[in-house]
Every structure is written in C-alpha cells, then in structure tokens.
Amino acid sequence: MQFMSDNAARVHPQVWAAMQAADAPDSPYDNDALSRRLDGLFADLFGRPCTVLWTATGTSANCLALAPMVQPHGGVVCHREAHIEMDEAGAPGFYLHGAKLMLADGAGAKVSPETIRAVIDPIRDDVHQVQPHAISITQASEYGLSYRPAEVAAIGALAKERGLGLHMDGARFANAVAFHGCTPDEACGSGAVQALSFGFVKNGGMGSEAIVFFEPGMSDMVRYRRKRAGHLQSKGRFLAAQIIAMVENDLWLANARAANAAAQELGTACGGRLMYPVEANELFVTMTAAEREALRAQGFSFYDWGADAARLVTAWSTEPAHVTALARAISAL
Structure with a gap:
C-alpha cells in the first residue's frame, strides 16, 4: 500500500x-x-x-x-x-x-x-x-x-x-x-x-x-x-x-480531484497530527519512529520527514481501500 x-x-x-x-x-x-x-x-x-x-x-x-x-x-x-x-x-x-x-x-x-x-x-x-x-x-x-x-x-x-x-x-x-x-x-x-x-x-x-x-x-x-x-x-x-x-x-482535472479526495480522507484521520492544511495531495504528519514502524508493519510505505514526521502522498490511482485502511491505522495509533 x-x-x-x-x-x-x-x-x-x-x-x-x-x-x-x-x-x-x-x-x-x-x-x-x-x-x-x-x-x-x-x-x-x-x-x-x-x-x-x-x-x-x-x-x-x-x-x-x-x-x-x-x-x-x-x-x-x-x-x-x-x-x-x-x-x-x-x-x-x-x-x-x-x-x-x-x-x-x-x-x-x-x-x-x-x-x-x-x-x-x-x-x-x-x-x-x-x-x-x-x-x-x-x-x-x-x-x-x-x-x-x-x-x-x-x-x-x-x-x-x-x-x-x-x-x-x-x-x-x-x-x-x-x-x-x-x-x-x-x-x-x-x-x-x-x-x-x-x-x-x-x-x-x-x-x-x-x-x-x-x-x-x-x-x-x-x-x-x-x-x-x-x-x-x-x-x-x-x-x-x-x-x-x-x-x-x-x-488532468479528474485525476487531481481523485488524488485530492484521498488526501482529504487521510487528513481527517490525522487530525491534530497535521503539520500543514491539506490543500493538494501531500500530507505532512507528526509521528514517532515507533508509530511509523507500526504502520510499515501493516504494509504501508511512505517517506520519513525528519526525526518525528512522515510525508504521505496520494495519487489518481491510489486504491480507495488502501486509503481507508491507512486512515483507520493512523486513527488507531
């Protein structure tokens, strides 16, 4: 994912x-x-x-x-x-x-x-x-x-x-x-x-x-x-x-809307973890190293962003089921 x-x-x-x-x-x-x-x-x-x-x-x-x-x-x-x-x-x-x-x-x-x-x-x-x-x-x-x-x-x-x-x-x-x-x-x-x-x-x-x-x-x-x-x-x-x-x-516009919608769903799950408002298809989220590893253990891949944050990027083709799964996993941290 x-x-x-x-x-x-x-x-x-x-x-x-x-x-x-x-x-x-x-x-x-x-x-x-x-x-x-x-x-x-x-x-x-x-x-x-x-x-x-x-x-x-x-x-x-x-x-x-x-x-x-x-x-x-x-x-x-x-x-x-x-x-x-x-x-x-x-x-x-x-x-x-x-x-x-x-x-x-x-x-x-x-x-x-x-x-x-x-x-x-x-x-x-x-x-x-x-x-x-x-x-x-x-x-x-x-x-x-x-x-x-x-x-x-x-x-x-x-x-x-x-x-x-x-x-x-x-x-x-x-x-x-x-x-x-x-x-x-x-x-x-x-x-x-x-x-x-x-x-x-x-x-x-x-x-x-x-x-x-x-x-x-x-x-x-x-x-x-x-x-x-x-x-x-x-x-x-x-x-x-x-x-x-x-x-x-x-x-081009339909694809961007799909990517943005996926990012908005994740943004809602991230809540107070968000470092910046979600205004496109990228999210910057505060997470400890242990939390990041817990997500990776569940099959999610993403980039670390410094010592205490992660960057999540959605795309036009991101599977809705994957978005929902990650949203739930973040909410459960």
Missing part, C-alpha cells in the same frame, strides 16, 4: 491508448500533427494565446521555462525549500549557465511579496552584486499548500513593478486547480505568470511535461536550448500524445 510518491503512480490507461494511437509514421521532432496541436489546445484551456513545448522531465521543464528570463549573471528568487533549490541537483545553475538562486523565506514553503522584497531590496544596483531577473513559485508548494489566485496576482504585480519574470513550477498544478475550484488561468494569477511548467507525470502521465509560455517570443530561444540540453526527442509525437490525452477531456 504505497503512499511514498505520486511519481510512482500508474500511468492512466487513456495515456497508454493515446501513445499506441500515435504509433504511426509522422514528421520527427516537434513537427508532427500532435505537437502542432498543443498551442491551440492550451490556448483554449487558459483562455489566452500561448506557446507550448513538451519535455520529458519536471527538472528540464523548470529550467527551460526560466531560460528566457534569466541571464547567466542574474538570479532567480525562490523559496529556500523550493524544488529547484532542494531537489534538482544544481540543474538551474547548469541550464542557466551559472545564474544564482536567491533564497526567500515563507511559511509552508510559500513566498509572498514581503519575503521577496526582503531578498531583493537590499541588493545594490551595481555590477558587484547579482541582480534578480525572475521569481519562481511552486504550485502547490513543497508542503502541499496551494497559492490562492490573489496571492499569485500579488506576486505578479511585484514582478511587473520590478521588471522581473514570473515562473510557476506546476508539478502539482492540477491539484491546486482542483483544490481551489478555479480556472487554470486564475491559478496563474489571471495573467501574472509568464511561463508555467505544467506537470503531468505525477498526475497520470508516463513521461511528458508541458512548458507553457504566455509571453510572445519566449519560446523561440527555448527551442534551441531544449535541443542543446538533449530534450528534443525525435519521436515527439509520443510526448504530445500524452499531454493531449490528459488535457483534451479534462482527465
């Missing part, structure tokens, strides 16, 4: 079917019929023009999304526990040719205009200090908290005021949209975000993520950077097919 990561979840059958259907000769790279559909598909989803590039991993999606915003001598403001800082092995610095991550604070791994200003205001406007070029926020955050549309809009207003780009790491973007019951564009601050890494792998995809650019021309140089980084796949139609299968009939 697996609650370790949504990366370990099953691939949705509709995604497999779409990939099988794409197994016919077509133009290579991103000139196939399916890849050419992505711009229009996402324009309909967000209600505004955009350019969409596929890539195979969330790390490459984040770094390539930041590439047109950040020069090698610049910096990206992000939370000090953001995925691009803690879990991407220095990839942003690698892809951005030495650009610096500038770390901000904030409860629940969320930044705010105030915590961003605390980082950028003391920086002198001279060549001796790294200048901020962009802000990156994570939707939902590393502790499963979802930015409200108004919060994203406020960060976007600061970014515009200071001439900074705004990127959203949306590895669990679908879960945030499902939690708030808002539109995808509202979850991006109604036009505040310039580039979005729209995650699909955690939500039923096999190996494809979408980089969504909302600013004209931002994708032009990224096409070259994607090739240089080794992420221009020759049979790109199989990546596009996964994304289309998820977006076309709102499968």
Whole structure:
C-alpha cells in the first residue's frame, strides 16, 4: 500500500491508448500533427494565446521555462525549500549557465511579496552584486499548500513593478486547480505568470511535461536550448500524445480531484497530527519512529520527514481501500 510518491503512480490507461494511437509514421521532432496541436489546445484551456513545448522531465521543464528570463549573471528568487533549490541537483545553475538562486523565506514553503522584497531590496544596483531577473513559485508548494489566485496576482504585480519574470513550477498544478475550484488561468494569477511548467507525470502521465509560455517570443530561444540540453526527442509525437490525452477531456482535472479526495480522507484521520492544511495531495504528519514502524508493519510505505514526521502522498490511482485502511491505522495509533 504505497503512499511514498505520486511519481510512482500508474500511468492512466487513456495515456497508454493515446501513445499506441500515435504509433504511426509522422514528421520527427516537434513537427508532427500532435505537437502542432498543443498551442491551440492550451490556448483554449487558459483562455489566452500561448506557446507550448513538451519535455520529458519536471527538472528540464523548470529550467527551460526560466531560460528566457534569466541571464547567466542574474538570479532567480525562490523559496529556500523550493524544488529547484532542494531537489534538482544544481540543474538551474547548469541550464542557466551559472545564474544564482536567491533564497526567500515563507511559511509552508510559500513566498509572498514581503519575503521577496526582503531578498531583493537590499541588493545594490551595481555590477558587484547579482541582480534578480525572475521569481519562481511552486504550485502547490513543497508542503502541499496551494497559492490562492490573489496571492499569485500579488506576486505578479511585484514582478511587473520590478521588471522581473514570473515562473510557476506546476508539478502539482492540477491539484491546486482542483483544490481551489478555479480556472487554470486564475491559478496563474489571471495573467501574472509568464511561463508555467505544467506537470503531468505525477498526475497520470508516463513521461511528458508541458512548458507553457504566455509571453510572445519566449519560446523561440527555448527551442534551441531544449535541443542543446538533449530534450528534443525525435519521436515527439509520443510526448504530445500524452499531454493531449490528459488535457483534451479534462482527465488532468479528474485525476487531481481523485488524488485530492484521498488526501482529504487521510487528513481527517490525522487530525491534530497535521503539520500543514491539506490543500493538494501531500500530507505532512507528526509521528514517532515507533508509530511509523507500526504502520510499515501493516504494509504501508511512505517517506520519513525528519526525526518525528512522515510525508504521505496520494495519487489518481491510489486504491480507495488502501486509503481507508491507512486512515483507520493512523486513527488507531
């Protein structure tokens, strides 16, 4: 009974079917019929023009999304526990040719205009200090908290005021949209975000993520950077097919709702053990080492989170019976 990561979840059958259907000769790279559909598909989803590039991993999606915003001598403001800082092995610095991550604070791994200003205001406007070029926020955050549309809009207003780009790491973007019951564009601050890494792998995809650019021309140089980084796949139609299968009939949203519902059931059982509200599909729960081992002895798998806590992650394919069993087991601790 697996609650370790949504990366370990099953691939949705509709995604497999779409990939099988794409197994016919077509133009290579991103000139196939399916890849050419992505711009229009996402324009309909967000209600505004955009350019969409596929890539195979969330790390490459984040770094390539930041590439047109950040020069090698610049910096990206992000939370000090953001995925691009803690879990991407220095990839942003690698892809951005030495650009610096500038770390901000904030409860629940969320930044705010105030915590961003605390980082950028003391920086002198001279060549001796790294200048901020962009802000990156994570939707939902590393502790499963979802930015409200108004919060994203406020960060976007600061970014515009200071001439900074705004990127959203949306590895669990679908879960945030499902939690708030808002539109995808509202979850991006109604036009505040310039580039979005729209995650699909955690939500039923096999190996494809979408980089969504909302600013004209931002994708032009990224096409070259994607090739240089080794992420221009020759049979790109199989990546596009996964994304289309998820977006076309709102499968991405249905899957996220299923994962969120499972997390809410567990959250009710955890009660006062919860370290943060449940606003997506991750739970951080206080547990002693003995309690964690007692759960593992019953067949549940999950990650320890420090000495006295555990992280539980649900997915679109998490068995309802497993959720109920874990909820009962936690209640009985």
